[in-house]
Amino acid sequence: MPHPSTTAQPLRVRFGTLLGFDPARRQKLERAGSKLADVLNSVEFRDAVLAMRFDGKPGFADDRRNPSQVYAAVLAAKERFTARADGEVDLNVELRTLSPKHDDVVGFTRDGSDRVTTNVRFFDRFDSSEVAGHLAHEWLHTLGFHHGTRATPARAHSVPYALGELVERLAGRRHLTPLPRFRERRLAKVRRE
Numbered sequence: 001m002p003h004p005s006t007t008a009q010p011l012r013v014r015f016g017t018l019l020g021f022d023p024a025r026r027q028k029l030e031r032a033g034s035k036l037a038d039v040l041n042s043v044e045f046r047d048a049v050l051a052m053r054f055d056g057k058p059g060f061a062d063d064r065r066n067p068s069q070v071y072a073a074v075l076a077a078k079e080r081f082t083a084r085a086d087g088e089v090d091l092n093v094e095l096r097t098l099s100p101k102h103d104d105v106v107g108f109t110r111d112g113s114d115r116v117t118t119n120v121r122f123f124d125r126f127d128s129s130e131v132a133g134h135l136a137h138e139w140l141h142t143l144g145f146h147h148g149t150r151a152t153p154a155r156a157h158s159v160p161y162a163l164g165e166l167v168e169r170l171a172g173r174r175h176l177t178p179l180p181r182f183r184e185r186r187l188a189k190v191r192r193e
């Protein structure tokens with residue numbers, strides 16, 4: 001299967017405005033961000049995204065793009081609020097206590113908002129791989145990916161849910177294979193030193 005061309009640079013995760021983080025939580029967030037970057041730049045992530053199927057066909061629920069197009073959109077990393085595809089995962093995160101009515105929600109990103117809101121109750125309970133999966137899910141919303149509001153079985157196959165789960169699972173691995181292009185760059189760098 002032909003792979004979509006990869007970007008010349010590995011994706012970076014950049015945190016912008018952070019609200020409600022004390023130093024320990026900030027450290028956990030940074031750890032999750034670095035795991036997220038490792039997953040997005042891995043062969044395992046690429047292959048799993050390109051193999052995604054829904055309803056007996058390659059693809060996802062709630063989106064008509066095929067897996068290659070979805071993967072290309074992830075690599076382009078063009079959030080709705082950034083001017084261009086900068087190859088950077090831009091995340092503004094607000095950590096807070098949600099109202100009792102919404103306390104069973106891990107977090108959310110409102111349409112048109114550049115801010116991810118994370119429920120502190122879940123953040124504290126999650127390990128850094130789970131936080132990475134949560135950040136991926138919400139970041140995919142900022143790229144314009146959606147899912148249904150009702151928890152149907154199909155929803156698990158939407159881009160934010162399917163890829164969020166995938167990121168969480170891969171983030172827990174001890175070893176991930178960097179995409180070949182980046183591996184060559186790394187080797188080239190080592191050789192020059």
Ligand SMILES: [Zn+2]
Pocket residue numbers: 137141147160
């Ligand atoms: Zn969502």
